Amino acid sequence: MHVCKYQRGLCKKFDLLSSLLRMRTNPILRCHLSGRTNRGTMPPKPKSSAKGKGKGKLSKAEKEKLKKEEEAQQVREEEEERARKEQEDNERLERERLEREEREKILAQEHQRHAAELAQLASILEGNYTALHHVREARRAQAKWDRYMLCDGSPDPTIPAEINTYINLWKDDTKRNEIHSVLKESHLTLKLICELEFLLEDTPEEQLDENTERRYEETIIELQNILLNKLDEATVSLLKDASNHADSETGNLQFTKGNKDIVLMLWGNLVKNPRLKSYSFEEQDFSFDLPKQLALSDIAIRVIHTAHDHFSHRCRTFKLKRVRYYPPPEEEEPFEEPPPVEGDGEKDEGEDGEGKEEDGEATESVVGGEEEKKEEAQEAAPPTPAKEPEPAKTPAGEDEGLEEEEYEEEEEDYELEDEDTVDLRAYQVLGGVIHFDLLTMPPQPKHIKNWIMTQDTSNELKRMPYGSDSIKLGASLAGTMAMGLTLDPKAAAANAAATEALGAPPLGVTVKLPDNVLLCEEPQMVYWWEEGKQWRLDGFHDVKFEQEERLLSFKTIKFGPLACIQDKHINMPFQSWELFPLGTNHARFTIIAAILEVEFEIKDHLCCFRQAGDGERKPELESISNKWMEPPQLIETMKKAGVNVFPEEDSKKYVSVCDKDEQTEGAAYDQMALTASHFAYSWSKWNAETSPDKIILLGCEKLVPEPVKDSKEDWQVLLTSKKQTSKLKMGEYDEEFSEAFAEGSQFHADLYHMVNDLCSEGGHERMKNTEFGYINAVHKMLEATRVIAFS
Structure with a gap:
């Protein structure tokens, strides 16, 4: 029993010690334990204020001393900060100076390399240009020599005597007016025209003076005119002998002849059958329909299809308008009289020569003095750096301002007359030109028994007037719609009725466009107005185009040169x-x-x-x-x-x-x-x-x-x-x-x-x-x- 009590007492003591240890480790419990353990004790008494009086506060001297120490410390810190900033600024400026010098050095090297590259490029381009110039000059010289050595009887179009002789001889030759001879001679004429056009394009401006250029252009026009005149004379010969070329079925004149450059188609109304109002030249895919009043008249229809265009270059919108530069008038410097020379006023009229010599000497002395002053001023002035040699081609944009300062621009006015005028800067003629002419039939030979009676008439081709110039058939084409579109049926019918009421019903024409011309849009017909030297739109209506057969049909009252035009810029801009x-x-x-x-x-x-x-x-x-x-x-x-x-x-x-x-x-x-x-x-x-x-x-x-x-x-x-x-x-x-x-x-x-x-x-x-x-x-x-x- 005693042992057990003793063990129980030890256990209680052990538990108490364990709880005390836990309380010491726990902060909350520790604070509670410390408060509880010190609950019965008194805090220590404060020291008496009388014993330590004056030791907690600073005296005035001490405060002043402390303040001075703080101010001195602040001054030292500011001085250190200022010194540090000055050092940083000096380091930054030195660094910037070094960077600037390095950058200037790099820029100088870059500029030097830039100038060297430009000079090298200019030298390469100049060398290529010189070599190409020599080749072209050799080619022109060889072509000129070949032309001189050519012994085929053709004239040299650059020699006025030869080309004038050729033109006059062909003009006066009346024995070779048949169509076969004219077509044969037309080949040489077109060749001479192409030769002159090539010379105008190929010859450099410095080698082609204005008079020579004008002479070439006039020669081209003369050759073109004589070719048309010869075709007219050949047509007159055919019309006078129309009965011999009459078709056995219809009894009318039907004739076709041509080469690769010119094709002549001729139809003459000999029988005046009102039922025969249309005819087709099947070989050329060209047909026309006549109104009744023309089917009963002594008329002929001539169609000449040429592969060349001898009309557009006469239009003022054909060439690009040039900007003319006029140099400004030179400002005259005010005349300064030289200082009077002694004895100059005492010279009489008989001593004018001597006076002039003295004046000249005085002027030379004054000029010499001015030059000496200029030389002294130049010596006193700082030397200017020498300019670098300019490359063969100046960089783009550097000389633009010079022209504006030295020249004044004057542009020509190229306003179109009206909406029906064709601007040849925007449109081009394709497929050549069709000469569609309404002609008067000359009297035909009459066979009386064994006699053939022929009326003597002039050899001039007579064109029959039709309609009026005031009639603008389809004029609303350009006014209401874009070029290339057709008029609506109601407007076309109204136009046709108006022209028929004026006694000029339109003719129907169908033409096949050449197979070697690409049409990227629906074509538009135009006619040549000789008085105004321009292509016009206001002459057609009911225009239809069959793309597969390439047949273009229209109705018109306009005769003369006809053509098909297309937009120049239809393929622009590029993708x-x-x-x-x-x-x-x-x-x-x-x-x-x-x-x-x-x-x-x-x-x-x-x-x-x-x-x-x-x-x-x-x-x-x-x-x-x-x-x-x-x-x-x-x-x-x-x-x-x-x-x-x-x-x-x-x-x-x-x-x-x-x-x-x-x-x-x-x-x-x-x-x-x-x-x-x-x-x-x-x-x-x-x-x-x-x-x-x-x-x-x-x-x-x-x-x-x-x-x-x-x-x-x-x-x-x-x-x-x-x-x-x-x-x-x-x-x-x-x-x-x-x-x-x-x-x-x-x-x-x-x-x-x-x-x-x-x-x-x-x-x-x-x-x-x-x-x-x-x-x-x-x-x-x-x-x-x-x-x-x-x-």
Whole structure:
């Protein structure tokens, strides 16, 4: 029992100790325990205030001393801060000075390299131009020698005596007025006209003076007029002998004769049968319908279809209006009388010569004194740095202001007379000219027994007047609708009824347009107004076009030269373009126009046209495809075929284009041509979003004729301007445009040196082997199409 009590006592003590330990470890319990244990004790008594009086507060002297110490410490800190700022400013200024010196050094090196690159490019272009100039001069000299040695009896159109003799002899020759001789001689006449036109286009301005140019133009007009006169005389001969050429079935004159340049179709109303009101020249796919009053008249219908157009160049809207520059009048300096010389006033009239000599000596002395003063002033003035030699071609935009300061512009007024006048700056004649004439039949020979009686008449071709010049059939075509659309049936019927009431019912005409001319839209007929020297619209109604058969039908009361016109700029602006190298001196130039996809192959100094794309091939263009020509000849051939992708200087008035600085654009074409043997170029969508003085292109080196992938790694975005050229960091398919240049790239003065920096050794080797004839051909095609501004 005692043991158990003892054990229970030990357990209680152990529990008490454990609880005390827990309370010590717990902060709350510890605080409670400490409060409870100190509950009965008294806090220590504070010290008496009397014993330590005055020791807790500072004296006035101590406060002043402490204040001075604090102020001194603040001054020291401010001095240290000011010294630290001065040191930082000095370090910053030194750093900025070093950076400025380094930047100026870099800019000086950049400027020096920029000038060197410009000088090198100008030297290359000048060398190519000189070599090309020598080749052209040699070609002209050889052509002149070949013309001199030509012994085929043809005259030299550049020699007035020879060409005048030829014209006069043919004019006075009345024995060769039959149509066979005229058609044969027309070949030589057209050849002489083409030779003169080529000389006007090919001869440089400095070698062709104004008098010679005017003489060539007058000779061309004389040759054209005599050709028309000879065709009239041949027509008169046929009409006088119409009964011998009458058709056995109808009894009327039916005659067709021609060559590749001129086709003559003649119909004469001999029997005056009212039921025979229409006739068709089946070989030429030309037909006409006569009103009843003409079917009963002594008339003849003559149709001459010429492949050439000898009328448009006479119109004042044919050539581009030029801007005339007039130099401002020179300001006369006020005359300053020289100081009087002693004894000068005492000279009498007999000593004028001596007085003049003395005046001259005095003037020379004054001038000499002024020159000495100028030399002294120049010696006193600081020396001006010598100007650097100007390159062969000045950078774009630097000399624009000089012309404005030195010259005044005066533009000619080219306003059209009315809405029916055709603007030949916006439209072109296609398919040649159709001369549709209403003629008077001369008296026919009469057979009386064994006699043939022929009335003696003049050999002048008599045209029958029809209708009135005041009648404007279909005049509302130009006033109410766009060119190329037809009048609504009600308006056409009203016009036809009005003209018939005036005694001039319209004639129906159906003509097949040439197979070698591409029509990109519905054609529109026009007639030539000789008095006003212009093509006009107000002569046709009920115009219909059958595209598959290429038959154009209309009704008209107008006789004379007729033609079909088409919009010059129907294929503009272009959608995209690409210049792709196929080898040394060999490239492919592709343009996706508004309607067609055109491809040019350029090799050496020649070019050829090909129909590109997977679409339907145009049979009208087979005659001009895959034929190698000089660039100017190819351009003219394509225009005549209806494929006009060659804008003119004023085409921006008719087409929405990317307005670019012309000098910057021309410089880009020069440099693209230099590198076209190894570097591919393409259209960029960002070009239209930049300022006029900046051009955006895609470029890529291509030594293997494989298509370029549309990726950022292959196509590189290049920015060129009149100041510098750089490779941009962005890609063609980025969402936003940025002019940040690519890392690791370098600025260059021009596109040529930028491409050199991006190319490999193989590209440089190709560029060294590129001939100037190929460079000129590429440049001609780029300059003629102006793809940078018209895409």
